[in-house]
Amino acid sequence: MSAGLRTEQLVKIYRSAPPMAAQTGFMFGQPRSKARSDKSKQVEVTALAGLSLEVHAGEILGLLGPNGAGKSTTVGILTTRIRPTSGQAIVGDFDVWREPVAAKRLFGVVPQRPNLDFALTAREILTFHGAYFGLPARESHVRAEELLERFHLGERGDQMVRGFSGGMMQRLSIARALMHDPAVLFLDEPTVGLDPQTRLVVWELIREYNRRGKTILLTTHNMEEADELCGRIAIIDHGKMIACDTPAALKASVPGGWLIRLRFSSATPALAERLRALEGVREVRSGGDTAVDVYADRGGALIPALVAAAANAGAEIHDVHLSEPSLENLFLLHTGKGLRE
Amino acid sequence: MNWKTFLALLGRDAHVARRNILPVLVMNLIQPMMFVFVFGRIMTGSGLLPPSYKNMLLPGIMAITMVISGVQGVAMPLIAEFQFTKEIEDRLLSPIHISWIAVEKIVAGMLQALTAGLVVIPAGWLLIGTGLDLSGTQPLALVAVLLLVALMAAASGIVLGCLIGQTQIGMMFTLVLGPMIFFGCAYYPWSTLARFPTLQKAVLVNPMVYASEGFRAAMVPGIPHIGLPAVLAALGAFDIVLLWLGIRSFDRKAIG
Ligand SMILES: Nc1ncnc2c1ncn2[C@@H]1O[C@H](COP(=O)(O)OP(=O)(O)O)[C@@H](O)[C@H]1O
Ligand SMILES: [Mg+2]
Numbered sequence: 001m002s003a004g005l006r007t008e009q010l011v012k013i014y015r016s017a018p019p020m021a022a023q024t025g026f027m028f029g030q031p032r033s034k035a036r037s038d039k040s041k042q043v044e045v046t047a048l049a050g051l052s053l054e055v056h057a058g059e060i061l062g063l064l065g066p067n068g069a070g071k072s073t074t075v076g077i078l079t080t081r082i083r084p085t086s087g088q089a090i091v092g093d094f095d096v097w098r099e100p101v102a103a104k105r106l107f108g109v110v111p112q113r114p115n116l117d118f119a120l121t122a123r124e125i126l127t128f129h130g131a132y133f134g135l136p137a138r139e140s141h142v143r144a145e146e147l148l149e150r151f152h153l154g155e156r157g158d159q160m161v162r163g164f165s166g167g168m169m170q171r172l173s174i175a176r177a178l179m180h181d182p183a184v185l186f187l188d189e190p191t192v193g194l195d196p197q198t199r200l201v202v203w204e205l206i207r208e209y210n211r212r213g214k215t216i217l218l219t220t221h222n223m224e225e226a227d228e229l230c231g232r233i234a235i236i237d238h239g240k241m242i243a244c245d246t247p248a249a250l251k252a253s254v255p256g257g258w259l260i261r262l263r264f265s266s267a268t269p270a271l272a273e274r275l276r277a278l279e280g281v282r283e284v285r286s287g288g289d290t291a292v293d294v295y296a297d298r299g300g301a302l303i304p305a306l307v308a309a310a311a312n313a314g315a316e317i318h319d320v321h322l323s324e325p326s327l328e329n330l331f332l333l334h335t336g337k338g339l340r341e
Numbered sequence: 342m343n344w345k346t347f348l349a350l351l352g353r354d355a356h357v358a359r360r361n362i363l364p365v366l367v368m369n370l371i372q373p374m375m376f377v378f379v380f381g382r383i384m385t386g387s388g389l390l391p392p393s394y395k396n397m398l399l400p401g402i403m404a405i406t407m408v409i410s411g412v413q414g415v416a417m418p419l420i421a422e423f424q425f426t427k428e429i430e431d432r433l434l435s436p437i438h439i440s441w442i443a444v445e446k447i448v449a450g451m452l453q454a455l456t457a458g459l460v461v462i463p464a465g466w467l468l469i470g471t472g473l474d475l476s477g478t479q480p481l482a483l484v485a486v487l488l489l490v491a492l493m494a495a496a497s498g499i500v501l502g503c504l505i506g507q508t509q510i511g512m513m514f515t516l517v518l519g520p521m522i523f524f525g526c527a528y529y530p531w532s533t534l535a536r537f538p539t540l541q542k543a544v545l546v547n548p549m550v551y552a553s554e555g556f557r558a559a560m561v562p563g564i565p566h567i568g569l570p571a572v573l574a575a576l577g578a579f580d581i582v583l584l585w586l587g588i589r590s591f592d593r594k595a596i597g
Contacts, residue, residue, distance in 0.1 A: 076597065079434065080433070080434070080596070081430065081433065081434075081596065081597060082596070082597045083596050083597070100438070100439075101343070101436050101437060101438055102436075104434060104435070104436045105436045109434060111427070111430065113425075113426075113427070115426060115427040115428055115429075115430040115431060116426075116428065116431070117353075117428050117431050117432075118421075118426065118428055119357045119360075119418070119428075120353070120356075120357070124356070125431075128349065128352070128353045128356075129431065129435075131345075131349035131352065131353075132346050132349045132350065132431075132432065132435035132436070132437075133346070133435065133436060134343075134345040134346065134349075134436075176431070
């Protein structure tokens with residue numbers, strides 16, 4: 001069985017500040033004191049601003065965006081955990097919010113933070129999960145055993161999971177999502193915090209699962225991961241879609257491909273004009289008084305010309321950063337900031 | 342409604358409860374049993390209280406024990422599972438409507454309350470010694486009261502578990518369970534409040550009152566008590582309201 005999924009004009013506005021657990025990393029800058037002192041005016045965070053997304057049956061689609069872009073919110077809405085403010089979420093043939101039970105049968109979820117049942121052992125987590133999905137006890141035990149072995153959790157199977165390391169919890173969390181062999185698999189930043197070796201193991205598992213015709217929606221803020229695994233990538237920022245295509249097509253859509261980020265003592269419009277006139281330069285964007293981004297079809301070979309042009313315009317170069325064709329460049333082109341910023 | 346999933350969820354809770362059955366029973370029973378011993382044996386044995394107090398006390402203790410077990414058995418795990426670890430999500434994602442998960446929690450809580458309530462009878466017998474007379478017990482009425490009180494306790498557990506955060510657990514005991522028990526007519530029959538007419542009316546909002554009086558009506562009908570039909574009606578009404586409130590709070594809490 002295979003099933004795709006899609007969202008239509010998904011909007012999510014959170015009416016309160018996120019709980020501590022939802023504050024991902026360093027991005028969240030909601031001033032706490034302000035929320036306190038002004039209770040009548042609620043804090044509103046627009047996590048999704050009309051996101052329409054389609055994942056075809058049998059493909060791996062990567063949802064790529066910086067922290068706070070709305071990736072987890074999208075996955076939460078598609079998996080019945082977060083109620084959308086408006087818009088539709090559809091998995092297979094089912095509107096997730098009209099027929100949640102039918103939709104839940106179709107998918108498995110690996111959440112960003114492992115939500116394992118701390119009252120159970122690793123093996124019980126898998127067998128009870130199987131039971132919730134109506135698997136016969138015998139089959140459930142066989143599958144659990146297989147998955148524990150596959151995920152190198154065999155000898156820890158009968159221990160409570162409270163003492164597990166982050167990596168072990170993550171692996172168990174993936175194993176649990178596979179227990180009922182879902183047609184659609186949601187993976188929310190599945191490799192964050194894993195060591196490089198385990199990361200490769202997880203990548204291989206994802207590919208293998210996809211080869212069996214399964215549909216996968218993977219979120220990540222890691223470009224290499226998206227590039228490596230995904231047939232198509234949807235880049236989102238501030239709850240909006242920026243671009244969606246194959247990794248190759250996305251990279252090719254950056255003018256020239258190369259990006260040279262320059263910082264001058266002062267960047268005047270005249271300087272920008274001179275840079276634009278150079279051979280190989282496709283686009284020039286100024287950011288503030290001192291920064292200029294140059295998109296070009298060559299990289300290092302252009303540096304001498306850039307230096308000469310700057311000298312002619314009387315500007316001193318303070319910093320040069322060269323980056324080869326990549327998804328990061330695409331993100332910069334559309335948003336003016338990096339994925340990691 | 343998906344029975345397989347429902348039974349599997351119940352199986353999970355039973356499995357976890359079985360693992361902790363001894364510590365949980367001890368925790369829920371120790372206070373009521375000390376009370377039974379001190380008031381039912383020492384005070385009556387020394388003549389400070391009349392011997393008939395024994396028969397009046399035991400039904401009240403059953404009510405207390407069931408309410409404590411049901412509320413704790415549902416609320417405590419729920420509070421933990423709704424914490425930032427979101428342990429409950431595994432079950433929220435199982436193929437069943439969210440409200441049925443609340444119902445399952447209530448059924449599991451009822452089973453815990455019933456177990457604890459039934460343990461009180463033999464335990465009380467042992468501690469009180471001679472003089473306990475439950476020969477007037479009406480079995481059908483007892484079963485009805487047991488079920489209604491168990492449901493009341495478990496549904497209250499869901500409501501409290503959804504309203505209260507980890508840091509407010511202590512407050513739940515001192516501000517909610519404490520007054521419920523002391524003004525719940527467990528240690529004295531409701532009729533003895535006749536000399537405090539305002540209090541006698543005020544305690545009628547406390548479901549514990551009907552639990553204590555209901556067990557008296559069913560087990561020691563000779564002692565003055567609120568009439569059985571009125572008790573059953575009141576317990577039924579509380580059950581319906583708490584059940585509705587519990588399921589609603591659970592649904593709201595479960596989905597962000
Ligand atoms: N439960 C919540 N309450 C309030 N705001 C939230 C909540 N969860 C997320 N947010 C906010 O919504 C935005 C999107 O968050 P999220 O979907 O977690 O992004 P991502 O997964 O891409 O990092 C962020 O600004 C975040 O702070
Ligand atoms: Mg996230």
